[in-house]
Amino acid sequence: MGRRKIVRDGYDKIASQYAVKRTANSEDIQLLNLLVARLQPRSKVLDAGCGSGYPVSQFLSQYFQITGVDFAAEQIRLAKTNLPYSTFVCSDLTRMPFKKDVFDALVSYYAIIHVPRQEHSRLLVDFHRILKTGGLALLCLGAGDLPEDTADYLGTEMFWSHYDKETNLRMMKESGFEVLWYKVVGDPIDAASAHLFVLAQKLA
Numbered sequence: 001m002g003r004r005k006i007v008r009d010g011y012d013k014i015a016s017q018y019a020v021k022r023t024a025n026s027e028d029i030q031l032l033n034l035l036v037a038r039l040q041p042r043s044k045v046l047d048a049g050c051g052s053g054y055p056v057s058q059f060l061s062q063y064f065q066i067t068g069v070d071f072a073a074e075q076i077r078l079a080k081t082n083l084p085y086s087t088f089v090c091s092d093l094t095r096m097p098f099k100k101d102v103f104d105a106l107v108s109y110y111a112i113i114h115v116p117r118q119e120h121s122r123l124l125v126d127f128h129r130i131l132k133t134g135g136l137a138l139l140c141l142g143a144g145d146l147p148e149d150t151a152d153y154l155g156t157e158m159f160w161s162h163y164d165k166e167t168n169l170r171m172m173k174e175s176g177f178e179v180l181w182y183k184v185v186g187d188p189i190d191a192a193s194a195h196l197f198v199l200a201q202k203l204a
């Protein structure tokens with residue numbers, strides 16, 4: 001099976017189960033306050049790889065206008081039910097249908113790590129393209145080197161791929177971002193793993 005199909009079919013299958021495991025008060029969710037402190041109310045924020053919308057889009061929707069993107073149809077169905085006043089689009093992150101300079105900020109939690117890492121640099125450049133100048137990106141990236149891995153996750157086959165912290169920070173800069181802050185944060189579902197969270201700004 002192709003790597004994309006493994007991820008998409010997997011999240012279609014475990015959509016509800018995954019949402020139940022997410023928590024609304026873990027450190028990753030508290031980090032969203034980095035955006036709350038910096039953006040105007042009602043700013044346009046993209047949640048890239050939004051899943052069911054819980055808890056990331058849901059938290060952000062208290063302050064901002066949210067658009068969510070995910071390629072798993074069941075995740076999008078749940079997101080539309082959970083957050084009827086936000087906009088959700090079923091699309092691959094690597095082929096998003098947005099014009100340039102649209103969003104004031106974007107977040108992407110635990111999604112880029114499921115995209116083959118050879119595509120990460122191009123994805124970051126596309127994130128940069130759709131942000132307004134001065135826009136903010138709060139991204140969850142790999143903390144360690146993982147060329148690719150396929151394993152069981154919550155009873156389904158799953159695929160991961162990412163670079164290490166230093167490479168990811170370098171790629172952010174090469175994509176035109178200024179890195180404002182970063183931290184390796186423990187995974188709230190899997191205590192054995194941790195990820196790099198980066199807050200960056202689109203330079204002119």
Ligand SMILES: C[S@@+](CC[C@H](N)C(=O)[O-])C[C@H]1O[C@@H](n2cnc3c(N)ncnc32)[C@H](O)[C@@H]1O
Nearest residue numbers: 011049050051070071072092093109110111114
């Ligand atoms: C681990 S879940 C995280 C969901 C949500 N961001 C959260 O923090 O709870 C990863 C999500 O990313 C989506 N995803 C992974 N690769 C994607 C891609 N190439 N295009 C669109 N969505 C993708 C999956 O379908 C899944 O819903």
